Amino acid sequence: MTPGREAIRSKGWWAAQRWLLLRRASQLLVLSLFLSGPWFGLWIAKGNLASSLTFDLLPLSDPFVLLQSLAAGFMPALSGLLGAALVLVAYNLIGGRVFCAWVCPVNAVTDSAAWLRRRLAIKTGRVPDAATRYWLLGAVFGLAALSGSLVWETVNPVHLMQRSLIQGLAGALAGGMTMTLSVLLLVFLYDLLVASRGWCGHLCPMGAFYGLLGPKGLLRVAASQRAACNDCMDCFAVCPEPQVIRPALKQDGQVSPVILDRDCTACGRCIDVCAKNVFNFTHRFDQRSDS
Structure with missing residues (x-):
């Protein structure tokens, strides 16, 4: 049965899709802040996710890109250092992998691949070792140091996708989207045909970095009503990092109902699809549980 179908019957369509839709709205809002300038002349955020200036006042920089710059031998401007510090503080407080989901x-590309993989009942493929993304993260910094350039950023699908959208039609006509579409297609096909949730869950060095960035973040999902679980497995089917659920849900190695694993993206999809309302958003110090 399709994950979440029972939740739709018991909770209604909105309650069974709420966090998914809010995530899409958040992703679109972030993109719109950057697109409003080049597309409509309303300059709210200038730049991109790598480095930006909001309302000509607030600098924000991706610390992942900044560390690559340092490894390559470039000293960022003071505004870049300040922007990276602000992002570091924010994700340390909230949780690093919130970036991945929100x-x-x-994320929309890999979610689409996961949805189609379930619909087509594709079971084949080989998932890489969980540590692969951390090896790739180290390789990104190593390549930057050896080459003296930001090698990864030439193929990073996150920044390629956003930059291409900002360039818009002019970039597409000039062939600027060719690389972006090729990389995104490879990510989609890899997740669809080779490894379930393979890119975000096992390969993406950017996701690995943000997982390391905020492991003690306050925002958490908890299995506060875990005694009501009927083992339908819908939460495991939709979770991009299903290994994070079991310790909190089944008390496998931990008593706390809070999902504490640094790889949890706080996407809220387990909350959506659970017909028994086992999961909820809370903070890491909330130990309330029905078992």
Whole structure:
């Protein structure tokens, strides 16, 4: 049965899709802040996710890109350092991989691949070792140091996708989207045909970095009503990092009902699809549980 179908029957369509739709709205809002200038002349945020200036006042910089710059031998401007510090503080407080679910535009691509994979009942493929993304993260910084350039950023699907959208029609006519579409297609086909949730869950070095960035973040999902679980497995089917659920839900190695694993993206999809309302958003210090 399709994950979430029972939740739709018991909770209604909106309650069974709420966090998914809010995530899409968040991703679109972030993109619209950057697109409003080049598309409509309303300059709210200038730049892109790598480096931006909001309302000509607030600098924000991706610390992942900044560290690559440092490894390559470039000293960023003071505004870049300040922007990276602000982002570091924010994601340390909230949780690093919130970026992956609520900001990253590639999330919609990988979610689509996961949905189609379930619809087509594709079971084949080989998932890489969980540590692969951390090896790739190290390789990104190593390549930057050896080459003296931001090698990864030439193929990083996150920044490629956003930059291409900002360039818009002019970029497409000039062939600027060719690389972006090729990379995104490879990510989509990899997740669809080779490894379930393979890109975000096992390969993406940017996701690995943000996982390391805010492991003690306050925002958490908890299985507060875990005694009501009927083992339907819908939460495991839709979770981009299903290994994070079991310790909190089944008390496998931990008593706390809070999902504490750094790889949890706080996407809220487990909350959506659970007909028994087992999961909820809370903070990491909330230990309330029905079992």
